[in-house]
Amino acid sequence: NFLQTDAAINKGNSGGPMFNLAGEVVGVNTAIFSPSGGSVGIGFATPSSMAKNIIAQLRESGEVRRGWLGVRIQNVTDELAEGLRLDKPRGALVAAVTEGGPAEEAGIQQGDVILEFNGRDVTEMRRLPAMVAETAVGAEVDVTIWRRSAEETVKVKIGELEADQLAAAPTDQRQEEVTPDKMESLGLALGTITPELRTRFELDEDTKGVIITEVEEGGSGAEKGLRPGDVIVEVDQEEVSSPSEVVEKVEKAKSEGYRVVTLLVFRQGDFQWVAVRIDQS
Known part of the structure; x- marks a missing residue:
């Protein structure tokens, strides 16, 4: 989620503040689109609303801690929505749950569709990771899921995302005899x-x-x-x-x-x- 701007962003000001005409900081200069390496009037800044949480954490502890749910998710397409008996494509479909993670401990299962997170609608899959990452580690939030044609709400205690955290979870599985x-x-x-x-x-x-x-x-x-x-x-x-x-x-x-x-x-x-x-x- 970036703000697009035509203000020139170059090596000297990338990472610095972006101001509006009132002199308020509205973003942090981050990147440009350029075929030559110089500004062509297409720049991007991280919104200040996203940066505030990071700044507060750096001031308090000198490090950034991001929330972790412990699921691997995928988009809900039109056909998946029909197959899951959803009214329309929305939410994030849980493809795998990390063993011992916050989601598993809260009872979230493979095949659930996460519709709401902490009171906010998950309109599409890509929204959920940002919602989780912005949530304070240790916070307890309500998560609304779609399971077998009905809505349920579970309470999840958000964990901390570690660099080596695995997205997928192994399962206990067994061997079968052949029956083509x-x-x-x-x-x-x-x-x-x-x-x-x-x-x-x-x-x-x-x-x-x-x-x-x-x-x-x-x-x-x-x-x-x-x-x-x-x-x-x-x-x-x-x-x-x-x-x-x-x-x-x-x-x-x-x-x-x-x-x-x-x-x-x-x-x-x-x-x-x-x-x-x-x-x-």
Whole structure:
């Protein structure tokens, strides 16, 4: 969040104050856009409203402490909103929760959508990190989440963001026997995780879920970038451990008139939510 200005910002004044015509400091000069390195009238300043908290911390303790929630988040797209039964795209979707972090201790779960933080609406995903970082370490705040088609409010005690803090959280996972299955409605071939598939797709020993073994070209899964080796962990926020469970939950959503399902996908050590269109044919 920057203020854009046509005031000249160069090496001598970058980092200094930006004044308005009343002589008030409204920002801290930060950066310019320039093809040559000199000012071309496109500059950016950090708003004073953001700088105040940092200045106060530096005066008090000589260091800046930023709030930490302990989640990895992603945008709520139109299709994800439909799959999550939200009225419109809003909030921040929790893709992973850090073990032992403030969010986990407060009961926030993978698949929750954070709608409000400390009384402020989270209109889009990118707003949340700034809200959390600006919150005092140790403060207790109310967080409103969307979980399984209903709103809930939890109280979170904000932690301190450390340089080595991990965004994603490991989970306890188990191995399954193979039961390959085709799912035409999503254009996927599925299987349970066997030692052979684990070796073939280089999966960790503790990975669990249902593995995608084939992706039909032009199918719904291919449209969303799913590929062989991806592991489906949840369907519509419910865990799955066999191909039949995936098929059952997709068919249930289809029978209830839903056009998309949300899949929690594990790929190369990371989680992401994907909304996949159900082929009604």
